[in-house]
């Protein structure tokens with residue numbers, strides 16, 4: 020395992036080209052094209068039914084695609100059966116084999132590859148050490164906690180040193196605290212092993228935490244691909260802007276040159292790109308000062324979130340803006356009914372065409 | 374489903390086996406020539422009689438032979454048929470399922486008559502393999518019902534997991550699916566075995582001179598009645614209770630492992 024961590028240390032590049040998957044009248048995947056770099060941690064993020072699992076299933080060979088092709092390291096794999104694709108996979112419900120103990124579960128992929136029993140068990144033990152459960156080899160899966168099952172499933176998926184690891188909502192069944200702890204561990208394991216990871220989640224926080232790049236999907240299509248920062252700061256579409264984090268979305272009305280009129284808010288000195296119909300403003304970049312101004316509002320709601328306080332304010336022209344402020348010593352808090360003014364910085368506005 | 378059928382089996386067992394047991398055990402232990410209750414003198418005389426009498430021993434051995442043979446045939450055919458019915462996507466799956474389960478519903482006399490006609494035509498009367506086949510027909514519904522319902526409740530992502538980890542489809546079935554089906558297969562073979570072991574009517578029609586244990590008991594009832602019958606019956610009860618206990622143990626273990 021140590022050798023694997025240092026020696027192999029290279030994932031495979033995966034290319035999806037023009038994948039299309041139709042179930043009856045449902046289009047599960049449409050024009051799905053994607054290039055995943057070697058050793059990259061890529062996350063497919065999208066609402067339920069957006070085709071994330073379908074994309075993974077196509078790569079794993081569980082479904083026959085309607086059209087399109089997939090290559091691993093430039094080699095087309097469409098003709099290869101699942102068991103020859105050499106892909107590691109962690110399922111949402113772990114899918115440990117209930118009749119085998121932990122060590123035999125982890126040794127399973129090695130046994131299938133013809134590794135003798137003793138050697139397979141030794142390597143399985145090394146993988147178990149890696150996920151920090153060295154003492155658990157003799158337990159049956161039903162004797163493990165959710166987090167332990169998760170780690171065993173991970174060990175089983177990487178023990179044969181696959182160059183691509185697929186994870187379909189691997190933390191979906193865990194509670195929030197455990198999920199956050201496991202996110203850090205997964206990231207750490209991946210750095211040690213160096214394999215390419217394609218990760219599926221519909222939790223945007225998880226995607227932002229783990230990924231090198233995020234693919235936002237909806238209705239079987241790729242909407243945007245980018246680093247977490249790009250996706251967060253520069254969403255291309257209204258859907259992405261609304262799906263990731265909280266955003267104020269305002270219709271844009273054409274104003275004078277060099278002026279953007281945000282409906283229900285007011286005019287801002289910003290150049291409106293051609294075709295822009297929406298303006299997105301993150302709550303945390305929006306600053307509010309007590310008092311009156313050109314864009315003034317009344318606080319209608321105060322939500323305490325621990326380290327930050329989120330406010331809702333109704334502008335005099337009708338729109339409601341959400342903004343958040345850190346709780347700093349001496350920082351002024353706004354009360355419901357208080358008057359605030361927004362000095363909106365044009366650089367914080369993201370204009371969206373659709 | 375397995376649980377339900379085992380429950381039904383249990384209720385029937387209680388009604389038809391355990392209740393008479395109360396009478397049978399003391400009767401079998403009598404020292405007298407006749408069936409008497411309560412016995413005046415306790416002895417194992419009729420148990421000895423059972424093992425000394427060649428016709429009893431021969432009938433028992435034949436019953437075991439036919440029972441095991443019929444169970445093996447029903448188990449293999451029934452499991453394969455279940456896989457085809459549950460996993461396949463060919464037309465007529467439901468029809469095949471109905472046909473395989475039919476012997477459980479069709480009155481046994483009719484089935485016996487049909488088999489008798491076929492056996493006469495192909496000169497199969499008085500033939501042990503043919504008798505095994507006839508019993509397998511009766512045993513098959515239990516296997517098909519139990520195994521196909523277990524297969525339906527099986528989480529196929531386990532098979533997918535095995536596939537992606539390097540197992541061919543056949544290997545994945547043997548490595549992952551079959552262990553899950555194990556307890557159901559065991560329970561259904563138990564039911565299949567006793568379906569054959571108990572079977573009297575069809576056997577009377579098609580066996581010719583062959584005497585299975587039920588036939589032996591039946592002829593005994595026609596001719597003379599001594600407590601050997603009670604001794605044989607008591608031993609049968611003990612064997613079936615042990616079998617059911619083992620089946621229940623495996624079923625519970627599966628429930629623990631795979632969840633309810």
Ligand SMILES: Nc1ncnc2c1ncn2[C@@H]1O[C@H](COP(=O)(O)OP(=O)(O)OP(=O)(O)O)[C@@H](O)[C@H]1O
Pocket residue numbers: 042045046047065066067068069070071072073074221
């Ligand atoms: N075997 C199938 N038969 C018919 N429709 C299917 C099948 N599998 C998926 N679909 C449909 O394809 C679409 C995409 O499904 P998919 O499972 O890829 O979504 P997902 O993004 O993984 O969603 P979730 O987050 O809920 O897991 C859905 O509309 C789904 O109903």
Ligand SMILES: [Mg+2]
Pocket residue numbers: 071072073187
């Ligand atoms: Mg899914």
